[in-house]
Amino acid sequence: MLPSSFLKLNTAIYEWTKECPPDLKRDLDMFLASNDFLDRPNIFFKGIEDSSKKWVALISVAGAESSRQMASQRLGYQFMELHQDETTTFSLLSPAPRMPVHAAYNKFLKDIIKANKIDRTKAKVEGWKRTLDRAAEMVAAAPQQPPSSPEDSNSTDTTTTTAAAVALPPSTLLTSLKPGERSAASYGMWFISVDIESFERDHSKILEIGWSVWDSRMHKFADRHYAISEYRHLKNGKFVNDRRDRYIFGETVWARLNECIAAFQADLDMAAKRNSEGLFALIAHDMSSDEAYLKGMGIVFPEGMVKFDTMELNCARVGDAAKVGLGKSLDELNIDNYSLHNAGNDAHYTLELFLWLARNHLTQRSLQ
Incomplete structure (x- = not known):
């Protein structure tokens, strides 16, 4: 179990999307699907959220900050800094595979869904x-x-x-x-x-x-x-x-x-x-x-x-x-x-x- 130096990736994307002005949402979507955002080492991870016992996609706090700066510069809009939740911890952390294309990112997310399904099935059988x-x-x-x-x-x-x-x-x-x-x-x-x-x-x-x-x-x-x-x-x-x-x-x-x-x-x-x-x-x-x-x-x-x-x-x-x-x-x-x-x-x-x-x-x- 590690202190939270990570954010859940879906939370970060949700916060950016919620904050983004309506006329810039399409540009934000394009940025989030681009190689500039996805193809970066030691930014994305997967791990188990200790409170829910579920696998989740993560982005490092440093990676979230660099992503915020990149999005702000590209869209011409100053996004707010995201803050980590000190009470949230994660276990069994491992880096995401390289994601040079958006399809690789989709596979990364699908593999997490599959891992959770496998764990749920195991827990059900054990019960x-x-x-x-x-x-x-x-x-x-x-x-x-x-x-x-x-x-x-x-x-x-x-x-x-x-x-x-x-x-x-x-x-x-x-x-x-x-x-x-x-x-x-x-x-x-x-x-x-x-x-x-x-x-x-x-x-x-x-x-x-x-x-x-x-x-x-x-x-x-x-x-x-x-x-x-x-x-x-x-x-x-x-x-x-x-x-x-x-x-x-x-x-x-x-x-x-x-x-x-x-x-x-x-x-x-x-x-x-x-x-x-x-x-x-x-x-x-x-x-x-x-x-x-x-x-x-x-x-x-x-x-x-x-x-x-x-x-x-x-x-x-x-x-x-x-x-x-x-x-x-x-x-x-x-x-x-x-x-x-x-x-x-x-x-x-x-x-x-x-x-x-x-x-x-x-x-x-x-x-x-």
């Missing part, structure tokens, strides 16, 4: 990796053996399939969870995956709602699929496959939207009642769209519930910010899947993907 740590540790902290109590062993009235059991690394790997979260997870985790399918020509019309619940104490999936009766006549197919009739984890229930919402809320409330000391997590693949629908429905989630987006968790796994759809993610990991774009099926497979990502991440960490 997703930390989220994957939390997801994996919640799975590890949850009870790993099915209960022996007959009361706890009773499944809900939804279709269930047994979740695959895996050997998990010891809890000494738990470093990302807060003490309260670790304690709550030890009572049991309820992972609730949801998917909503809307009409491709009017996304305000919801055609299907599907959800899948995995109770860590019982090691079972509980799946539901509701199709909205008000929109039975609407069919997707031009942009998105319509597979409302291909639910494979139980019976599809046709009901009005308010009844579907009530059923989902009832399952959430039941889960919260059965595991009042446990922890709840909402799972979705591309969370933003499904979450917006749920908020619009007025769904009330258990207090303290956390959220995980499997699209982002998969990006964390591969170390790349390029997001991949549910089907491709499942295929890449050899997770069998059928009849996607059915809300019930998608919810179930999203939960399977979540558990695979969490357990695989724990395994990889244990090998490090």
Whole structure:
């Protein structure tokens, strides 16, 4: 970190342009694009602005003063001296490449934009990796053996399939969870995956709602699929496959939207009642769209519930910010899947993907 003997280049150009009389602006633009201004060594630099952590184009204070004098002489107008901001500091300074033509200057600026984009992408992926740590540790902290109590062993009235059991690394790997979260997870985790399918020509019309619940104490999936009766006549197919009739984890229930919402809320409330000391997590693949629908429905989630987006968790796994759809993610990991774009099926497979990502991440960490 160095004291500011530099000015941000865009700030200097902005100040000169703002001060310049209107009848001289064209001449100023020509000067700023000329070799006299651009092709000078040790005048232009790039560096990271410490306050914003972003790469910026810089001009040395001495270079700004010589530029001011050159512009004043060429335009016949006395520009005011620019003053550096003593509170602004920059790091990782390096001189700009030689810029004999304006195209080279444009490339210099574009390279800075590209560097910032790369840094933003890296920061985004690192954030997703930390989220994957939390997801994996919640799975590890949850009870790993099915209960022996007959009361706890009773499944809900939804279709269930047994979740695959895996050997998990010891809890000494738990470093990302807060003490309260670790304690709550030890009572049991309820992972609730949801998917909503809307009409491709009017996304305000919801055609299907599907959800899948995995109770860590019982090691079972509980799946539901509701199709909205008000929109039975609407069919997707031009942009998105319509597979409302291909639910494979139980019976599809046709009901009005308010009844579907009530059923989902009832399952959430039941889960919260059965595991009042446990922890709840909402799972979705591309969370933003499904979450917006749920908020619009007025769904009330258990207090303290956390959220995980499997699209982002998969990006964390591969170390790349390029997001991949549910089907491709499942295929890449050899997770069998059928009849996607059915809300019930998608919810179930999203939960399977979540558990695979969490357990695989724990395994990889244990090998490090």
